Amino acid sequence: MTWRLRRACPGDAPALSLVAAASFLETFAGIIAGPDMVRHCTSNSCPAKFDAWVVDPASVVTLAEHPDGAAPVGYTLLTPPDLPIATDAHDIELRRIYALSLTRGSGLGHQLMARAVDDARAMGRRRMVLGVLGINAQARAFYEREGFTLAGTRQFRVGEALFDDVVYAKTL
Known part of the structure; x- marks a missing residue:
């Protein structure tokens, strides 16, 4: 299946929020925990957040759509780095890369990553960094297959819970 990838534009925030x-x-x-998850998504994946990222010249939001009907099925978000490792103006954070489970095994994850790398290079960035839940073996394996290596750790709060993340980096 060939997924449609496109740069998000004003008006895409509800679709991005839904898939997020x-x-x-x-x-x-x-x-x-369910209540923490709902609060986290309500505040961090709301349409207003996506509206701001879509128009921010320092960010890039890519929307993946199903080829039949253009339903949103995934997205990436590139932003200036906000991670506890040394970064500079040549770095960019892949803050989010997600795809719905119906796309697993279809190559969409690799397509989204390739597009994010291309966008980062077009912005003059030389390194991409990201944080991921340390126990998320599937995501970690994906990032490692895509050429990322460990660059540090951080803790990430969702509601009352504190999670241990790892930070990866990839030279572009």
Whole structure:
């Protein structure tokens, strides 16, 4: 299947918010408490957040759509780095890369990553960094297959729970 990838534009925030919350729920149900997850998605994946990222010249939001009907199925978000490792103006953070489970095994994850790398290079960035839940073996294996290596650790709070993340980096 050929997924449609495009740069998000004003007006895409509701679709991005929907796929963000759905993919977060699919990924972390059973790990993050339900009420904490709902609060986190309501505040961190709301349309207003996506509206701001879409128009921010320092950020890039890519939306993946199903080829039949253009339903949102995944997205990436590149932003200036906000991680506890040394960074400079040539770095960019892959703050989010998510795809709905119906896309697993289809190559969409690799397509989204390739597009994010291309976008980062077009912005003049030389290194991409990201944080991921340390116990998320599937995501970690994906990042390692994509050429990322360990660069540090951090703790990430969702509601009342504190999670141990790892930080990866990749030279572009």
